[in-house]
Amino acid sequence: MCGIIGYVGKRQAIPVLLQGLYKLEYRGYDSAGIAIIDKNTSEIKAEKQVGKIKDLHEKLWGKKLEGNIGIGHSRWATHGSPSIENAHPHISQSKTFAVVHNGIIENYIELKNELENKGYKFISQTDTEVIAHLFEDLYTGNLLDTAVKVAEKLEGAYAIGVISKFHPDTLIAIRKGSPLVIGVSKDENFIASDIPAVLEYTKDFIILDDNEIAVLNKNKVELFDIGKNKLKKEITKVNWSVSSAQKSGFKHFMQKEIFEQPRAITDTIAGFNSLDKTELFNILENIDRLYIIACGTSLHAGLVGKFWIEKFAKIPVEVDFASEYRYRDKIITDKTAIIGISQSGETADTRFALLDAKNEGAKTIAIVNVVGSSLSRESDFTLYTYSGPEIGVAATKTFISQLVVLFLLALELGLKRRTISKEDYNYLIKALSKIPSKVEKILLLDKSIKDLAYKYMNTQDFLFLGRNINYPIALEGALKLKEISYIHAEGYPAGEMKHGPIALIDENMPVVAVAVKDKFYEKILSNIQEVKARKGKIISIATEEDKQIRQLSDDVIYIPKTLDELYPFLTIVPMQLISYHIATLLGKDVDQPRNLAKTVTVE
């Protein structure tokens, strides 16, 4: 939820920390802070501010803070409201240690009581402050020893970065349950919650695992397990470009990411095809039931995937909210496999649900965007989406890439299980290869979709309707609109309307209906008629050349023709654009909507 960064090296630390924090801001943005070790005095100097990184940046203008080692933090409040006191870094009582933390310390009240009894004074309501005081309290003269002692005391999830005035050249990081990467370079090294934060300085990363500690100096990175045994870990080379983590001329990351979708589809197809899937098919060979678990947008991709896997591979699939699945009485046999879908690979609900199922004997597969993320390492097999970094809080290009992976997985499973013929497989693959250019065509409608958004921007509520494979797209359309515009929206299977929600329809209610020319076309037309009869406003997403739909709709967005099974790749795009334009016309912060974080690492 929060973002952490740390630097030790030859440069001034503050600009590096600030740049990193701007990149991490999507993870949390109610307050921020930095701490460095002053070059001349070796004292810890910290600055914090409530608000966004730019507010912290402004506060730092003109301040003389010089040092080549420091830590920074962008916060998404869990314990204590956004305030300067609660912002990180937290400093120990005698100002000897500074700490940034992402995660939750579950036993902090107990630790706080212990420390208070020893005379430590707390100035924040956070769980993190205990870590700073613990470092001071347990300090042995050796930073690694102290870190181990602190880690032994902490329960919960954390990624921690620490600097100390006693060791002005050393940055220490501990990971248990929250993401943390080490960026490795010449004469400088970094810690960060994710790769894009330091991508402009290095493409070489070490992915820290749980219960590992990194000790960083300017010229070296040493890794240890919690028993202080030295570890050797491989360097992961990342091929993301710096520009892929920048706006490249677009107004917002979300807009850029919507427009990157044709490329994301092509890259994900290529990535899937180049992967050795022997192990995957060994895992899936004899399974008779699949569960897909995920949250939010990733869950909606899973709902589409269910249609494809059941249709092409004839395997029954259940899709569940990860937060619900975790606490169910799970029915797991040696023929059960779980697919966890997550852009970040760090979503706590999804990770822990998958781990629990794995412990109960399920085979596990992850569909993930972030290379080396926790979910990918905790699963038996990982299928990556090749979307590149997604910075906007609202998922767009990663959704479409998740669809690609699910579609290809369903087809390959179908082929292996002989539930589809090679001819059908080739036919469907060929149709998929034409999707990127069809998405390009829809993106050309951007201007007219903006006009449409202008017409409906002042509405209080929206309904999104779809049938069959486009029903999850209605759910996703509604989620996109509510999370970035704060307009209330509901997604419904169109046939379910008459069982209740139709009571909501009046002349003020816009209804976005997926009415493409597939085998449900006539049925959705009837559903649209039902809305029309109650004076609702209809915005149809329809197939090009469909004249009939015009009679029934107030507005129509035409998309290219494709196979029935492939429409979700196309119908989602106008929905993303409608939401994006309504939100920006309303002046909302689409990349960092209120109350949300890109990666939700708490349950």
Ligand code: AGP
């Ligand atoms: C998407 O627009 C949302 N911000 C959110 O629902 C997101 O999809 C969800 O939190 C899951 O994230 P993940 O894919 O990283 O696991």
